[in-house]
Amino acid sequence: MNRASIAAALSFALLGVGAPAFAAETGGCGAFKWPVEADIALLAKPDWVDSGATVDLSGPVGVRVKLVDADKAGFAIAPERKPALSAPAGTLGFEARAGVTQVTLSDAAWADLVQDGKPVKPAGFSGVKDCDGAHKTLRFELGAGPALLQISNAPATSIGIALTPPAK
Incomplete structure (x- = not known):
């Protein structure tokens, strides 16, 4: 040779x-740290909402949020990662129940959660690059009351979001 x-x-x-x-x-999809099959099903047939909408979180919900430029998103607090001003961004409000709320995003984007005017750090995070329908999932320990999910640096002008409240 x-x-x-x-x-x-x-x-x-x-x-x-x-x-x-x-x-x-x-x-x-099997590489996430916890099951996301129900979230992927929610993301497959989401309701469309505008950035700034509030959703009813009495049970699991899947939405596709129409995003805007970051400088028009109306963030309650500055995102942890500074967004590009023209990058797609948006917010989604909901009434949280006390306990762990799961948030799953269809695409790569930065997610901040705000409650009582303060950022809430994720209690858990998992992400994969090769799952059709889900890119990352986060878990937040929330108190009862209004909460705001802030999305920034999204790759497109809309993003799918699945929200799963704590069990009653």
């Missing part, structure tokens, strides 16, 4: 070794 043949064989061998490792890192 000449050097070119050895180099080609080695290249193919390395590609074969790397492919399973890459697939294991992504893993599709």
Whole structure:
């Protein structure tokens, strides 16, 4: 075997070794830290709402929010990550029940949750790049009362959001 043949064989061998490792890192919808199948179903047939809308969170809900430029989004507080002024952004309000609320986004975007005028840090986060229908899911420990989800730096002019309140 000449050097070119050895180099080609080695290249193919390395590609074969790397492919399973890459697939294991992504893993599709089953790679989230907790189940998102119900969220994906909600995101498959969402109601369309405008940025700034308030949704009824008496049960799980899926919406597709029409986003606006970040400078017109009406954020309650500045997003943790500074948005580009022309990047799609928006808000979605809801009345929270005390406990853990799950928020799943259809696409890559930054999400901040605000309650009582203060940011609420996620209690948990999970994201994958190769799940058809969901990109990231977050869990927030909320008190009872109004809450505002702020979306910024979205890749498109709308985004799907599934919200699941704590069990009654």
